[in-house]
Amino acid sequence: MPTSRQLVVSALRRTGDAVPEDASRVPPDRWEDAPAGGMRSLRQVLQHLIECEDWWLQNMGVPESERPSAPDLASMESAATMAGVFASARSHLVRVVEDLPEEWFHRRPPACEYGDLQTGADLLHYAAEHTYYHDGQIQMLEMAFALP
Numbered sequence: 513m514p515t516s517r518q519l520v521v522s523a524l525r526r527t528g529d530a531v532p533e534d535a536s537r538v539p540p541d542r543w544e545d546a547p548a549g550g551m552r553s554l555r556q557v558l559q560h561l562i563e564c565e566d567w568w569l570q571n572m573g574v575p576e577s578e579r580p581s582a583p584d585l586a587s588m589e590s591a592a593t594m595a596g597v598f599a600s601a602r603s604h605l606v607r608v609v610e611d612l613p614e615e616w617f618h619r620r621p622p623a624c625e626y627g628d629l630q631t632g633a634d635l636l637h638y639a640a641e642h643t644y645y646h647d648g649q650i651q652m653l654e655m656a657f658a659l660p
């Protein structure tokens with residue numbers, strides 16, 4: 513039976529891989545466009561996901577000195593660049609998670625801001641679920657831009 517760490521790492525890797533792959537299918541010249549209906553642009557979705565990678569580390573209690581410095585997202589000129597920054601940030605998160613003791617996944621992280629997340633495993637499964645939600649937005653953009 514897999515450990516909590518193994519389950520979390522697997523979920524974080526799957527969601528981390530999905531975002532750059534799906535973002536690459538959005539037309540490069542449309543990455544800042546938001547279709548009607550209140551949809552976010554690919555730039556906005558990727559920016560949010562990148563910012564959340566630091567937020568997960570904060571909620572885990574990782575000191576700021578041990579977190580990657582925030583990139584200048586406003587200066588990024590392509591979805592491919594932003595997707596690469598997200599992939600790098602997710603890889604960092606996975607490395608941190610892989611080094612945690614198994615007990616960590618069964619206790620509440622000391623810095624967790626969500627009252628309904630009772631354990632470290634809950635927090636990180638939520639991180640994976642959150643990423644899949646926004647990956648769904650990326651897939652919707654891909655479909656919207658494919659329409660005539």
